[in-house]
Amino acid sequence: MERHVTLGEFIIENQKDFPYAKGELSALLSSIKLAGKLVNQQINKAGLAEILGKIGKQNIQGENQAKLDLIANDIFIDTFRNRGEVCGLGSEELEDFIVFDDDIHREAKYIVLIDPLDGSSNIDVDITVGTIFSIYRRISKEGSPVTSEDFLQPGRNQVAAGYIIYGTSTILVYTSGNGVNGFTFDPGIGSFFLSHPNIKFPKKGNTYSINEGNYIHFPKGIKKYIKWVQELDENENRPFTSRYTGSLVADFHRNMLLGGIYLYPEGTTSPHGKLRLLYESNPMAFLTEQAGGKATDGSKRILDITPKELHQRVPLICGNREMVEKAEKFLKEG
Ligand code: AHG
Ligand code: MN
Ligand code: MN
Numbered sequence: 001m002e003r004h005v006t007l008g009e010f011i012i013e014n015q016k017d018f019p020y021a022k023g024e025l026s027a028l029l030s031s032i033k034l035a036g037k038l039v040n041q042q043i044n045k046a047g048l049a050e051i052l053g054k055i056g057k058q059n060i061q062g063e064n065q066a067k068l069d070l071i072a073n074d075i076f077i078d079t080f081r082n083r084g085e086v087c088g089l090g091s092e093e094l095e096d097f098i099v100f101d102d103d104i105h106r107e108a109k110y111i112v113l114i115d116p117l118d119g120s121s122n123i124d125v126d127i128t129v130g131t132i133f134s135i136y137r138r139i140s141k142e143g144s145p146v147t148s149e150d151f152l153q154p155g156r157n158q159v160a161a162g163y164i165i166y167g168t169s170t171i172l173v174y175t176s177g178n179g180v181n182g183f184t185f186d187p188g189i190g191s192f193f194l195s196h197p198n199i200k201f202p203k204k205g206n207t208y209s210i211n212e213g214n215y216i217h218f219p220k221g222i223k224k225y226i227k228w229v230q231e232l233d234e235n236e237n238r239p240f241t242s243r244y245t246g247s248l249v250a251d252f253h254r255n256m257l258l259g260g261i262y263l264y265p266e267g268t269t270s271p272h273g274k275l276r277l278l279y280e281s282n283p284m285a286f287l288t289e290q291a292g293g294k295a296t297d298g299s300k301r302i303l304d305i306t307p308k309e310l311h312q313r314v315p316l317i318c319g320n321r322e323m324v325e326k327a328e329k330f331l332k333e334g
Contacts (some may be wrong), residue, residue: 005193006193007183007192010194011026011029011030014178024110025085032172034079035075036172036185039076039117042072043123046068051068051071053067054067055070059093059095061092068120069093072131073093073117076089076114084105084108085108085110086105086110087106088150090112090114090278091279092114092115093116099146101146108138109137110135110136111135111138111146111151112134113135113136114131114134115276118131118247118248119250127247129247130253131164132283133162133163134158134278135160136153136159139153151310154305154307155281155283155302155304160177161283162175163284169184169185171183171185173199173253175287178290181198181199182196184196199256201255201259204322205255205260205319205323206241208240208241208260209260209261209262210222210226210242210262210265221298221330221334222265224333225331255319256293261323262316262317262319264315273314275315275316281316282303284316294320295317295324299328299331302314302316
């Protein structure tokens, strides 16, 4: 009989990957699992519970906050506050980092950065949304106050990262630097089960995901790349197709499973694109590399960028290595 491994079992079995961690990272991943289940429950009944819609306020980045953005944010913060593994947190929905500075959390080792609900423009129309998370070990000594250097580490320092996709099924996908694994939630039982072991981008991809409505603002190289993916090949076939939902988690998940490239270039909402380095691009870049793909800002590896601030934006091109390198070539030629 096939053995069904739960996420909890998998995390414990893989604890040996972190000889220094003494179980705290496993406990932290379990906190994310728990918060993910709570958010999942809210999303699934949102239409009935009257928690759809906007709250009429904007976050620090000038974006309209949806009720579920804040519900998901509170669920994750409360979960970390109620448990002892996290000493500091940064979120898309908070102006500044928060430091959990009490006796329980001061000794904690980990910093978490989250996008509590990704794709919030899709919430009210029943299209897939997600949660993205990124985990670092603090640099400062445990027991001392958390510093801004603890939060502003380059992405290559991540010890784990992942997302929960609330789609046709709910799947938690994560890496702790030893490949990427996905776990599907069984709502009847209330557990996540290993369903997508050792995910790798397929050798070849044929999907490109970009908001082409912004074409006029794109750099020349990206415009040329888009024209190139739209061309016919020598057999008069179109080798590439376009898919874009407006939820990074959904577009990324599809591209990683089926092969493809995701692009959010500069020149649109801000000169640095729209996606945020700390809680969108870095975790996706870590997953991309662990799944055999490539993630750049057009010329530099995302994971080597040293962040300057919590909500810093960065252009993101990630996906199948070959496809990303082709886009980089167009960008370089201009
Ligand atoms: P969020 O809902 O967390 O603010 O993120 C939205 C992001 C990302 O999910 C998506 O890929 C991108 O914004 C879509 O932006 P456009 O609507 O500009 O294409
Ligand atoms: Mn987002
Ligand atoms: Mn969000």
